[in-house]
Amino acid sequence: xxxxxxxxxxxxxxxxxxxxxxxxxxxxxxxxxxxxxxxxxxxxxxxxxxxxxxxxxxxxxxxxxxxxxxxxxxxxxxxxxxxxxxxxxxxxxxxxxxxxxxxxxxxxxxxxxxxxxxxxxxxxxxxxxxxxxxxxxxxxxxxxxxxxxxxxxxxxxxxxxxxxxxxxxxxxxxxxxxxxxxxxxxxxxxxxxxxxxxxxxxxxxxxxxxxxxxxxxxxxxxxxxxxxxxxxxxxxxxxxxxxxxxxxxxxxxxxxxxxxxxxxxxxxxxxxxxxxxxxxxxxxxxxxxxxxxxxxxxxxxxxxxxxxxxxxxxxxxxxxxxxxxxxxxxxxxxxxxxxxxxxxxxxxxxxxxxxxxxxxxxxxxxxxxxxxxxxxxxxxxxxxxxxxxxxxxxxxxxxxxxxxxxxxxxxxxxxxxxxxxxxxxxxxxxxxxxxxxxxxxxxxxxxxxxxxxxxxxxxxxxxxxxxxxxxxxxxxxxxxxxxxxxxxx
Amino acid sequence: xxxxxxxxxxxxxxxxxxxxxxxxxxxxxxxxxxxxxxxxxxxxxxxxxxxxxxxxxxxxxxxxxxxxxxxxxxxxxxxxxxxxxxxxxxxxxxxxxxxxxxxxxxxxxxxxxxxxxxxxxxxxxxxxxxxxxxxxxxxxxxxxxxxxxxxxxxxxxxxxxxxxxxxxxxxxxxxxxxxxxxxxxxxxxxxxxxxxxxxxxxxxxxxxxxxxxxxxxxxxxxxxxxxxxxxxxxxxxxxxxxxxxxxxxxxxxxxxxxxxxxxxxxxxxxxxxxxxxxxxxxxxxxxxxxxxxxxxxxxxxxxxxxxxxxxxxxxxxxxxxxxxxxxxxxxxxxx
Numbered sequence: 001x002x003x004x005x006x007x008x009x010x011x012x013x014x015x016x017x018x019x020x021x022x023x024x025x026x027x028x029x030x031x032x033x034x035x036x037x038x039x040x041x042x043x044x045x046x047x048x049x050x051x052x053x054x055x056x057x058x059x060x061x062x063x064x065x066x067x068x069x070x071x072x073x074x075x076x077x078x079x080x081x082x083x084x085x086x087x088x089x090x091x092x093x094x095x096x097x098x099x100x101x102x103x104x105x106x107x108x109x110x111x112x113x114x115x116x117x118x119x120x121x122x123x124x125x126x127x128x129x130x131x132x133x134x135x136x137x138x139x140x141x142x143x144x145x146x147x148x149x150x151x152x153x154x155x156x157x158x159x160x161x162x163x164x165x166x167x168x169x170x171x172x173x174x175x176x177x178x179x180x181x182x183x184x185x186x187x188x189x190x191x192x193x194x195x196x197x198x199x200x201x202x203x204x205x206x207x208x209x210x211x212x213x214x215x216x217x218x219x220x221x222x223x224x225x226x227x228x229x230x231x232x233x234x235x236x237x238x239x240x241x242x243x244x245x246x247x248x249x250x251x252x253x254x255x256x257x258x259x260x261x262x263x264x265x266x267x268x269x270x271x272x273x274x275x276x277x278x279x280x281x282x283x284x285x286x287x288x289x290x291x292x293x294x295x296x297x298x299x300x301x302x303x304x305x306x307x308x309x310x311x312x313x314x315x316x317x318x319x320x321x322x323x324x325x326x327x328x329x330x331x332x333x334x335x336x337x338x339x340x341x342x343x344x345x346x347x348x349x350x351x352x353x354x355x356x357x358x359x360x361x362x363x364x365x366x367x368x369x370x371x372x373x374x375x376x377x378x379x380x381x382x383x384x385x386x387x388x389x390x391x392x393x394x395x396x397x398x399x400x401x402x403x404x405x406x407x408x409x410x411x412x413x414x415x416x417x418x419x420x421x422x423x424x425x426x427x428x429x430x431x432x433x434x435x436x437x438x439x440x441x442x443x444x445x446x447x448x449x450x451x452x453x454x455x456x457x458x459x460x461x462x463x464x465x466x467x468x469x470x471x472x473x474x475x476x477x478x479x480x481x482x483x484x485x486x487x488x489x
Numbered sequence: 490x491x492x493x494x495x496x497x498x499x500x501x502x503x504x505x506x507x508x509x510x511x512x513x514x515x516x517x518x519x520x521x522x523x524x525x526x527x528x529x530x531x532x533x534x535x536x537x538x539x540x541x542x543x544x545x546x547x548x549x550x551x552x553x554x555x556x557x558x559x560x561x562x563x564x565x566x567x568x569x570x571x572x573x574x575x576x577x578x579x580x581x582x583x584x585x586x587x588x589x590x591x592x593x594x595x596x597x598x599x600x601x602x603x604x605x606x607x608x609x610x611x612x613x614x615x616x617x618x619x620x621x622x623x624x625x626x627x628x629x630x631x632x633x634x635x636x637x638x639x640x641x642x643x644x645x646x647x648x649x650x651x652x653x654x655x656x657x658x659x660x661x662x663x664x665x666x667x668x669x670x671x672x673x674x675x676x677x678x679x680x681x682x683x684x685x686x687x688x689x690x691x692x693x694x695x696x697x698x699x700x701x702x703x704x705x706x707x708x709x710x711x712x713x714x715x716x717x718x719x720x721x722x723x724x725x726x727x728x729x730x731x732x733x734x735x736x737x738x739x740x741x742x743x744x745x746x747x748x749x750x751x752x753x754x755x756x757x758x759x760x761x762x763x764x765x766x767x768x769x770x771x772x773x774x775x776x777x778x779x780x781x782x783x784x785x786x787x788x789x790x791x792x793x794x795x796x797x798x799x800x801x802x803x804x805x806x807x808x809x810x811x812x813x814x815x816x817x818x819x820x821x822x823x824x
Contacts, residue, residue, distance in 0.1 A: 142789035297654025300679030305657040448767040
């Protein structure tokens with residue numbers, strides 16, 4: 001019997017492996033189960049640092065620009081959520097296998113990505129391709145700063161699947177690569193493309209002859225009219241996600257003062273949230289609450305309940321992204337006549353510097369290749385196949401969402417009225433597409449940080465000054481936290 | 490393996506004591522004694538070390554690192570996580586809420602549990618028997634146990650809709666309006682100051698049934714003639730409860746109290762399901778368990794999460810020890 005477990009001097013604890021060895025020795029008398037000690041949370045394997053060094057590579061040629069090893073399997077994980085995983089098995093994988101018949105695809109679908117993969121990352125044995133999405137997604141910023149994500153520069157520089165003379169980079173919509181870039185290096189492929197705006201009940205608007213408001217003054221007139229009919233003008237995502245209202249808030253402020261205000265916010269500049277345009281925009285949304293234009297009781301509701309009431313005609317305007325049509329499909333299907341449409345946010349004043357048509361749109365739905373993968377080139381090649389025109393169109397047709405492949409939705413008949421109105425809005429916006437990055441750079445800044453401040457603003461617990469102060473506090477907290485890797489643009 | 494050795498020695502002493510001084514070689518516990526005891530003792534001690542103690546030790550170790558939970562390596566950063574915790578207002582909210590749960594839930598649950606159990610077992614008065622439960626007590630017994638059969642997740646989701654706004658199907662508000670108390674309706678889950686009290690109500694509701702059953706069992710082991718004697722002396726229900734029932738089930742109450750207190754330090758499932766990962770509006774309903782979950786799985790700070798876990802461990806152990814000491818009371822022998 002050994003007494004080492006209890007007699008270990010403090011200094012000997014300084015190295016993790018030695019500590020575990022001692023535990024293992026101590027546990028050896030306990031039974032065979034103690035061998036697990038070396039493989040639990042803090043017990044790293046012996047081959048910790050070897051995996052990344054040997055990256056299998058095939059011969060680089062015109063047909064194989066990434067040098068994919070043609071005989072090794074690729075292990076992929078698809079998030080089985082709103083989009084399902086049928087687009088991967090029925091569309092992307094056949095495209096991939098047609099060109100690489102000898103590469104076996106080990107397909108996995110997972111609802112809880114972190115639940116299935118976190119331990120594999122910690123054990124240094126990640127798969128080759130991960131669709132890091134859903135409620136259980138891993139913190140992308142943390143993965144990147146931990147050096148666990150493969151650099152995708154080679155992929156974006158490689159010739160595209162369809163046309164060898166055009167690099168992958170040039171087949172993507174502007175901003176798509178930037179969305180997944182940290183410190184100048186692209187790490188994440190954001191494949192889906194989401195359009196944000198105010199979604200409204202078109203049936204009700206048409207029936208009652210309410211015009212689609214283009215200025216905030218018109219919006220207030222329409223709201224007054226709607227309220228007179230005993231319908232709530234606005235709804236938002238209740239207790240769950242009042243942050244959805246940040247989207248019209250920041251978009252309207254940007255239309256008023258230009259996209260520089262978003263740069264200041266993303267760069268965590270002091271006073272960024274106190275900009276006059278942002279104050280004006282926040283005041284407008286606070287004012288809706290003061291006038292009683294939000295659905296009664298919405299501040300105590302779950303977001304699906306609130307959106308469901310909207311889809312059932314209890315309210316007219318709802319902030320969201322282009323997924324809402326899928327999300328509320330059940331409620332929408334209850335009423336044959338119900339039709340929804342998207343409108344760009346109204347202008348706060350006549351001297352706005354950006355046109356009404358300006359919208360927020362962004363590439364989303366992240367995919368990445370782990371740096372320690374066994375076959376990272378296989379993972380990147382799979383991305384290249386996804387980004388083919390055929391792959392992108394198939395995705396749009398199957399899951400009714402745009403992709404970040406340029407022109408991939410052209411000619412695709414979009415039956416869903418909401419999405420087709422979003423498509424029209426996107427086309428009308430032209431160059432005037434805006435976005436901000438702080439939400440993906442600093443997830444905890446958006447939620448719970450700004451989320452709670454905006455929740456207080458909307459239910460009237462904070463006025464505009466207090467809201468600004470709280471947002472500034474949240475930004476300061478991130479700015480002064482040395483353990484968070486900062487980004488700028 | 491000092492623990493194993495000590496435990497083994499203590500055990501063998503106990504075994505030896507009642508036997509005559511000179512054990513015969515041929516007795517069943519003779520020569521083969523040590524292998525026999527070890528064979529039975531090692532697996533549980535081993536499992537305990539492996540699955541209970543080693544995670545504690547590891548958690549304490551991780552709390553001094555910057556581990557994100559994703560990598561296979563990390564750096565030791567001293568007390569940084571503990572300093573961060575000290576400066577984190579949200580943690581103080583969580584501690585405050587845990588203390589509210591700790592003080593209110595056990596008192597409420599044990600009070601209700603004792604009250605219901607004594608009504609079911611000794612509260613009734615009928616002509617035939619001196620000591621009996623109130624009428625229909627066999628039905629109530631089953632009904633009280635219903636919440637225990639439901640999973641916490643189901644309880645959480647049900648109560649989310651009990652407290653929802655009327656337009657979203659809120660049961661409480663609809664009931665209040667129907668019976669003409671519309672003035673009392675509130676946006677229960679939208680108002681920071683209500684959140685923790687809602688959790689108190691839900692936890693109490695969920696736990697009471699178990700304690701009714703526990704106390705019922707204890708009360709049934711009290712000899713009936715004690716009650717009969719008291720009744721002959723003219724004691725009323727209140728007096729029999731105070732002078733007879735309570736002292737004779739005090740041991741069970743004490744165990745229940747400690748158990749309850751430890752459960753109240755948790756509260757993770759109810760809060761997470763009813764109020765969400767941020768602890769509800771403004772994080773006002775946060776508890777330490779949810780804060781740990783959030784740090785580990787939403788912000789990838791396993792080191793920080795482990796530090797909060799260590800705080801929770803210290804609080805729970807302190808409370809358990811205080812309760813055990815504070816509630817010690819003269820034992821009453823029944824026979």
